Amino acid sequence: MCKLGFLTSLMVMIAFTSSHAVAQYTPPTQPEDSAIFAKSYNPLRFGDRHIVAPMHLPDSVDVKRATQNHFWRAAAETFGFNIGLWAFDRYVLDGHYARISWNSIKENFRHGFEWDDDHLHTNMFDHPYNGSIFFNAGRSNGFNFWQSELFAIGGSAMWEMFMECEYPSTNDIIATPIGGAAIGEVLYRASDIILDDRATGGKRFGRELAAFIVNPMRGINRIVSGQTWQRRATSGRQYGVPPISVDVSLGARLLTMWENSEGSVAGAAAKIKIEYGDRYAVNTAAPYDYFSFLIGVQGIKSQPVINRAEIIGRLLSKEIVDKNSVNLSVGMYQHFDFFDSDTIDSYKSTRTLSPCAVPYKLGAPASVGAGTMFRVKPHKSWSIDGNLHVNGILLGGVLTDFYRNYHRNYNWGSGFSLKAAVNWQFLNDRFMLRVAYQLYRIYTWTGYDQNFDWSTTPEGAPVNIQGDNSIATFNHLETELNYLLTKRLYITAGADFFTRTTNYKDLRKQNAGTTTYYPIINSKQISLNLMLTYKF
DSSP: OHHHHHHHHHHHHHHHHHTTOOSSOOOOOOTTOOHHHHHHTOGGGGTTSOOOSOOBOOOHHHHHHHTOOOHHHHHHHHHHHHHHHHHIIIIISOOGGGOOOHHHHHHHHHHOOBOOOOOHHIIIIIHHHHHHHHHHHHHTTTOOHHHHHHHHHHHHHHHHHHSOSSOOBHHHHHHHHHHHHHHHHHHHHHHHHHOOTTOOHHHHHHHHHHHHHHOHHHHHHHHHHTTTTOOOSSOOOTTOBOOEEEEEEEEEEEEEESSSOSOEEEEEEEEEEEEESOTTOSEEOOTTSSEEEEEEEEEOTTSOSEEEEEEEEEEEEEEEEEOSSEEEEEEEEEEEEEEEOOOSSSOOOSOTTSOOSSOOEEEEEEEEEEEEEEEEEEETTEEEEEEEEEEEEEEEEEEOSSOOBTTBOEEEEEEEEEEEEEEEEETTTTEEEEEEEEEEEEEEOOOOOTTSOGGGSTTSSOOSOOSSSEEEEEEEEEEEEEEEEETTEEEEEEEEEEEEEEEESSOEEEETTEEEESOEEEEEEEEEEEEEEEEO
């Protein structure tokens, strides 16, 4: 349900932002535009991007209105969402976990937090999406990014302690509010672009409906406050219209094992990239005035619908170089990363120390670090841009070859990530070459005792553990070549290389009569993509 709602929101956002597509940059027309605004929106800064719509500053009246705080309304919406979700789980789904009582609440407080064993997509994608609802209860009631995070924390804590008869989850109380802030701010900014209080009739209805789908909490607040049908002289957008780029790719994907014998799968696939704001803003401490968003979806048998999601949101930045041919900025960025796949076929090696049959899984919903972005245009016919990020991962999860319990086949942990990307555009954008590399190092600190008698536990399995005591390294190398067919339509050929190396520090495994201590497992996969890409 959460993934469907998120995908619906995404498609609505693309439809409305692209409906105002223009061929190139259009200068702003507000009489109050300053020299700083003119500099920030210099079209040369976006020469390597297709800007969807004319860029405009927000009106001061709209900014003042959007930043008026309504605490009790925000708190009531956070509380009400939890009650509504619980009622759905209890009376529609009849979930055993929703049969709460005063005794279950007291037991939650007595026992405290533990690691849970839900699916990776549940913990790393669905819960952060729910966190975005809590976050936007605050955000759409006038609170800023940091203040709204408190509503996400409060909503998550209420759910964990009161709304389930399962023990509160350590991973959820981290992933839900932090990942929820990343998704929530993206959806808030998207709904801000869609809304236009000057519109009337069917056009107004369409915009209000679309904004409601993208950001339900903002839609509810506009209905409650009467803004939904109030016509005004200004657009009502808190952030005006910043530079926005949207790329949509449709085609096919082949996923195959590399050096293993679990086969291949292929089918339809799509990729959506959105870039919002100015990469090289002068100096800013406004969270998410720049962000990039990427999501990969597919229709492949046995594989998850969403195979990848990535958000990089700038928290603050400082411009180092600003010239017509060179731009360089440094800053702090929040990251949300999600990679998912499932078993390709039923074959499983009989070797004890063979890699897991699932190709790869990784989630990092709580990550932040330092980054730099640069652009160099030494010649009018070609340019190079790129970025480099170094991040700390507070919470991450990565596929394991051994631990299995309930829906869980991954280890929890923390660690760091490195990201680097270079884009080369040449022959006046006829060719575009992208090479990107991501490294994730996840440390699972607390494993389980292999000598422990699991039959003594209520469900015959270990409880409250991070997984296998291990150090996992996950690498993703992405290559992509775009060739211009006509106007904004490109043919895109790409290859993704996934490798995972996991060192199991406390394990010993029997293999053909031989005991292996601290095994090291390597897993490799390749994904090939052929698509048509349209740059709106």
